[in-house]
Amino acid sequence: MSGETNAQPGRHSQNGSRPLAGKRIAITRAQEQAGGLRQQLEALGAQVIAIPTIEIRLPDSWGPLDAALRRLDEFDYLLLTSVNGVRSLVARLEAVEREVQDLAGLTIGAIGPATAAALEREGIKVDLLPQEYVAEGLLAVLGGRDVRGKRFLIPRAKVARDLVPRVLEERGAQVEVVEAYQTVAPDISPEEISCLLTPPPDVITFTSSSTVSNFAKLLGADRIVGVLPGTAIASIGPVTSETLRKLGLAVTLEARESTINGLATAITEYYGKLRGK
Numbered sequence: 001m002s003g004e005t006n007a008q009p010g011r012h013s014q015n016g017s018r019p020l021a022g023k024r025i026a027i028t029r030a031q032e033q034a035g036g037l038r039q040q041l042e043a044l045g046a047q048v049i050a051i052p053t054i055e056i057r058l059p060d061s062w063g064p065l066d067a068a069l070r071r072l073d074e075f076d077y078l079l080l081t082s083v084n085g086v087r088s089l090v091a092r093l094e095a096v097e098r099e100v101q102d103l104a105g106l107t108i109g110a111i112g113p114a115t116a117a118a119l120e121r122e123g124i125k126v127d128l129l130p131q132e133y134v135a136e137g138l139l140a141v142l143g144g145r146d147v148r149g150k151r152f153l154i155p156r157a158k159v160a161r162d163l164v165p166r167v168l169e170e171r172g173a174q175v176e177v178v179e180a181y182q183t184v185a186p187d188i189s190p191e192e193i194s195c196l197l198t199p200p201p202d203v204i205t206f207t208s209s210s211t212v213s214n215f216a217k218l219l220g221a222d223r224i225v226g227v228l229p230g231t232a233i234a235s236i237g238p239v240t241s242e243t244l245r246k247l248g249l250a251v252t253l254e255a256r257e258s259t260i261n262g263l264a265t266a267i268t269e270y271y272g273k274l275r276g277k
Helices: 035-043 063-070 083-095 113-121 135-141 163-170 190-196 209-219 238-246 260-276
Strands: 024-027 047-050 055-057 077-080 107-110 151-157 174-184 203-206 232-235
Touching (some): 063 083, 063 174, 077 083, 083 151, 083 174, 107 113, 151 163, 163 174, 203 209, 203 260
Parallel strands (some): 024 047, 077 151, 151 174
Antiparallel strands (some): 055 174
């Protein structure tokens, strides 16, 4: 997932000061997606260090997505798992001379509020929105439905978890997964990353498993544990936390709600608890 956003966290502590004043926080989101988290953290008083570990690129070919959109009448469900997927979907509808109105016959699911908001801005009604903003949540909201024989279209990143397609197929659905975009590691050297992490930030945030994996790849997996002494590691949710732990990193705090705002709230609460001790 690409980090979901909903209502903004509280900007001020009870004494009126900004709760993250003086804290240096590194964010690892793609440059074009980091703005929301940066703005929230800065509004809370933090100094933000941008270390983009992901770059969003066009797919190798639009062919599979275009072909699927020309056959929309064959599908029963459309599932979107990121804002990037929504952007590609809308752009390619126009490219193949179709309109968002052509989606009206589909049951449309979004993985979280940011994805749902992106769809609704385009005039696309969202039918399914899980309470838990991860793949498991999307499956849960589909849990009571008989999907045997139903056809699902899932435009998503080139590399992504296969949980949703696999479980749906096990339940008898026909699933077509098409590449809508790809995420790659940007051209940044280990030395540049080390420089940005000197001195070590108070917190480093990870908003997806891809940000974790690419951080390790860019820095060198053998160096990842030793490069963040004393830095709190903030995870957007359980899937990202699992990836961090597999690399030997201890997760200091995890957002209760897997959204960008949930992450900002978790960081604020973490320092609030420290101040209260």
